[in-house]
Amino acid sequence: MAIDLTLNIAARALTVDQAALGVIGNNIANVNTPGYTRQVPVLSAASEQGGGTFHLDGGVLLQSVQQILDPFVAQRLLAATTDAAQKNAVATQLTALVSQLDDLGDSSLTTLLGNFFAAASAVANQPQDTAARQGLLGAASALANELNRRSALVAQLQQHVDDQIVGDATQANDDLAQIAQLNADIARETAQGGQANGLRDQRRQVLADLAQKIGITTQEDPTTGEVTVASTAGPVLVAGGTVVNGIATQADPSNPNTLGGNTLHQVLLQTPSGALVDVPAVFASGEIGGLLEVRDNNLLTASQNLDALASALATAVNAVQTQAGAVDLNGNPTTGVPLFSGTTASTLAVAITDPSKIAAALSNQPGDNQNALALADLATTAQPTLGNRTFSGYAASETARLGEDARQAQGLATASQGVLQQVQNQRDALSGVNLNEELTSLLSFQHAFQASAQVISVVNSTLDELMQIVS
């Protein structure tokens, strides 16, 4: 009887060791899988078996395969992911803006403003020279074109950011549906006594993806294994196997921050009935939050400042060009002949093509250069609409401001990335796979397996001995 029991115990141990080797093999296989949570076989001694005179413990049982993780760290990881994604989105876009404006390159606004006023000064020295006048028109055109280019560039960047917001919102909505589906699958497997470890890992990955887009909190039901996902701002997004509030986007033609001919989108919650609800707080964090901030604040300000410069320039230059008494090369008054048309950076253009229309004189006397001198003086004239700075001074300050914004955003992104890395390290330190550890366990279970096989062999030879006696 006891020999049978021993054989059973050894046979069960072989099965358990094999299963444990399988778990270790799975861990080793997933050593580089991002987000994989290592699993350990939870063994326990089986209860007593047999009866009569002999009482033997029942060998080993594989109770469960447990994932090693700290739910608190997992929550912190979600929060750190959201924060890092938000800061990173802002830093990436502001850095792109600064690099595309290329303010330290040859086409900087300060260079082109300098060229324009140098050309005005050349006209002051040679008021009747058509080449000098043509030079001024050329410099004015280059300046207007650069302001147009910058305005278009900022508008393009805004459209690009909006496209990204729409993409993120769609992705976030897909994530919600996936989480609901995985919740249902996990609940089903849990109900059948399984642990659904693979599904849980998948769900954690989807949650991490969602946390990049918007701020979320999660709460797991210990019985069913389902998680309830809520926005950090309150509204529940997924409960059990159902998406309570989906995420949708809708074109918002009335957005006052729209630049150029852009179509901007609103990000909204979608109730099960299909109604769209505007809850801005839900989308104030994560990548969507960062992108919205850039789209509606930073890019808008950059564009407004370009417009302010363009408007001040057109106003001041035209005021000189069209002032009372100003005459062109042919002695005709230029009262109705402005040099620039348009009052914004996107619409600014040189309004005259004939260089003789430039008003260099304030009288009909040949060689008069008084008005050209007045135009050249604008280079150093403080402009009340630009905070009493000169045109070049304003452009230089704007470059410094944009650079500072980008630098600050980069600093914040680096800091939040550091925090994320730390939390990720905490998570990996606990939940990641260490190959040496696994290989040690591998050896340990291999030896256990060999020992159990040895037990069977011994029992076998014992039984053989008995058989021989009997025969």
Next chain:
Amino acid sequence: MISRIADIQIFDQLRTQATGIEATLATLQGEVSSGKRFQTADADPLAAGEVLRTTTTLGALAQYTSSVQFGLSVLGAEDSALGDAAQIMTRAQEIATEQANGTVTASDRAAAAEEVHGLLQALTSIGNTELSGRRLFGNLALDAPPPFTSPDASGYDPTAAYTGPTQEFSIKVGSSASERVRISTSGGTVFGGSLKALSDLETALRNNDIAGVAGTIAALQQGQQDISAERASVGARENQLQTLQSQQASLTLNAQTTLSTLQDADLASVLSQLTQGQVALQAVLQAGAMIAQTTLAGLIKL
């Protein structure tokens, strides 16, 4: 305290460190190839703003310098023309003094009248001098008709000989609107008295009017004084522009030094940082290779 480390962490860390060092190396290489400490404003926003302001200053200085050079060329030409004009007036005074003497014959006076007419033509011609197509004594008007009427024209009136502009021509030599220097000389004002005196002298000589000849001497002297006074003023303005030129040269040098300090890369330091970075990258990669070897996998004989 780290009690346990996962393989993914080790390799993540290696990756982060290696890419971090590589990014730094790329930045340093950019500094070496461009010679600039930074290429975009976010790298050093304050310095970027200063660079743009200093570049603007340099541009403005170049503009003022070019105006000053133009002014000097105009004033130089005026100076020399006024010198010639003064000589004409000196000769006219000599003639007037000689011809006011009662011993001189009528035919001598007629001959002198011809010379004085020549002087009148020469002075008119000086008044009509062009510099690169611009009337030196006619507000620097380009391709303009002669501002002085020829003395050979019928009904010549020396007091109305100047028909050019009366406007003054100034150049901008500094940032403020008041920093201007007049470089034009109004021909009518400078030569008007002299032309009248020469014309009167010619008439008196032709009429063999001794008292009339003597009577022009004072006016001829006054005319020469007008010219000399203007020439002194031209000289003073030339001096002013020369002073400005040297000031601007030193300001330009200062601005260039500032710009260089702001944006030029310290090549010695950058190159040593580059070497340091390369060594660090090598070390990280080597550490990675060593860590990869420290695994039980190679030691277990199954």
